[in-house]
Amino acid sequence: MTLIPNQRHLFDIPDDVAYLNVATMGPLPVAAAEAGQRGLARKLQPWTIPDADFFEDTRRLRPLLAQLIGADEAGIAFVPSASYGLAVAARNITLAKGQKILLLEDQFPSNVYTWREMARATGAQIETVRAAGNASLSDALLQAITPETGLVACANVRWTDGARIDLTAIGARCREVGAALVLDLTQSCGAMVFDVRAVQPDFVVVAGYKWLLGPYAMGFLYAAPHRRDGTPLEQNWINREGAEDFSRLIDYRDQFAPGAERYDMGERSNFVLLPAFHAAVQQILDWGVDRIEATLAHRNRALAGELEALGLPAMAEAERGPHYLGALLPDTAPADLTTRLTAEKIFVSKRGNRLRITPHLFTSDADVARFLAALKRHLG
Numbered sequence: 070m071t072l073i074p075n076q077r078h079l080f081d082i083p084d085d086v087a088y089l090n091v092a093t094m095g096p097l098p099v100a101a102a103e104a105g106q107r108g109l110a111r112k113l114q115p116w117t118i119p120d121a122d123f124f125e126d127t128r129r130l131r132p133l134l135a136q137l138i139g140a141d142e143a144g145i146a147f148v149p150s151a152s153y154g155l156a157v158a159a160r161n162i163t164l165a166k167g168q169k170i171l172l173l174e175d176q177f178p179s180n181v182y183t184w185r186e187m188a189r190a191t192g193a194q195i196e197t198v199r200a201a202g203n204a205s206l207s208d209a210l211l212q213a214i215t216p217e218t219g220l221v222a223c224a225n226v227r228w229t230d231g232a233r234i235d236l237t238a239i240g241a242r243c244r245e246v247g248a249a250l251v252l253d254l255t256q257s258c259g260a261m262v263f264d265v266r267a268v269q270p271d272f273v274v275v276a277g278y279k280w281l282l283g284p285y286a287m288g289f290l291y292a293a294p295h296r297r298d299g300t301p302l303e304q305n306w307i308n309r310e311g312a313e314d315f316s317r318l319i320d321y322r323d324q325f326a327p328g329a330e331r332y333d334m335g336e337r338s339n340f341v342l343l344p345a346f347h348a349a350v351q352q353i354l355d356w357g358v359d360r361i362e363a364t365l366a367h368r369n370r371a372l373a374g375e376l377e378a379l380g381l382p383a384m385a386e387a388e389r390g391p392h393y394l395g396a397l398l399p400d401t402a403p404a405d406l407t408t409r410l411t412a413e414k415i416f417v418s419k420r421g422n423r424l425r426i427t428p429h430l431f432t433s434d435a436d437v438a439r440f441l442a443a444l445k446r447h448l449g
């Protein structure tokens with residue numbers, strides 16, 4: 070596969086900024102920001118917005134989001150956050166008292182609190198899966214799934230250290246024991262190939278502002294075909310059958326629009342965020358998720374070798390997301406390391422005892438060289 074050449078020209082990132090922190094927030098491509106600005110300007114003159122446009126942006130974007138994960142567009146709903154999507158999933162999964170909810174140790178809080186609440190409400194029990202030492206987290210999760218498991222909620226890569234979960238194997242095991250599978254792909258969708266046909270999850274949630282390079286407060290939910298007749302979180306006018314005819318909205322309908330659209334958030338027709346999100350997702354698809362993955366894997370392979378030589382080992386490539394480095398900091402690392410790096414316009418994040426380094430296609434060799442030189446100085 071041919072790697073993608075540097076794409077910095079599509080972003081507003083000055084040469085003296087080394088932004089290695091997509092896992093915290095991806096930068097908008099300039100074209101996406103412009104699309105959002107045009108959308109905001111439309112609100113100066115609301116009479117120029119025809120009724121049909123309340124439907125147009127979501128209609129155009131739904132198939133692109135589906136394409137990201139190998140889904141059909143009828144399975145896609147618009148949500149403002151991962152937590153909203155997880156709440157939709159929790160609302161529509163039934164668990165019995167004593168059934169187990171499997172989570173990963175150090176999982177992202179939105180994907181923990183949702184299930185703690187569900188456990189309280191149903192009497193189900195949370196079991197947290199850990200992997201000791203260098204053991205595979207993915208294998209540990211696979212082995213923890215038993216006939217008592219009612220639900221597995223996890224990610225494709227863990228947000229703290231990039232540990233990779235083999236979702237095809239997890240999906241197959243969940244089906245074997247009849248457990249539901251809910252995936253938060255916020256830290257992988259757009260940078261790592263994923264296909265719902267191989268994994269067959271019940272629900273997938275993705276916040277769009279990281280690896281999809283979208284605006285904040287815009288993401289999506291995927292619901293499997295047998296999960297599309299559930300209960301939405303909100304009772305809304307626009308996802309009902311016949312909503313296109315504004316003059317007849319008071320002919321109240323119980324019937325929803327077909328597919329997962331019933332789960333769309335209120336005011337989904339966001340004239341600012343949707344065009345920006347569309348442009349960002351279109352850019353991801355134009356590059357190709359497989360080529361993005363291969364290009365970031367190549368960059369990170371070299372970077373992991375350099376970090377290892379500096380005494381900051383990341384996980385072995387087979388055990389981590391190819392786009393994601395969580396380098397273990399030595400005990401002697403200064404507590405304010407990320408603050409010192411920020412002062413030099415080098416942006417990474419720290420999660421637990423790991424330095425989280427997440428470059429993208431805008432990352433240059435000069436960025437990486439500057440980062441490594443600074444690390445050497447501050448750790449030396």
Ligand SMILES: Cc1ncc(COP(=O)(O)O)c(C=O)c1O
Nearest residue numbers: 150151152177179228255256276
């Ligand atoms: C794994 C993961 N999921 C979700 C989110 C964002 O969650 P929410 O959209 O609920 O704010 C983050 C943000 O860091 C994350 O790392």
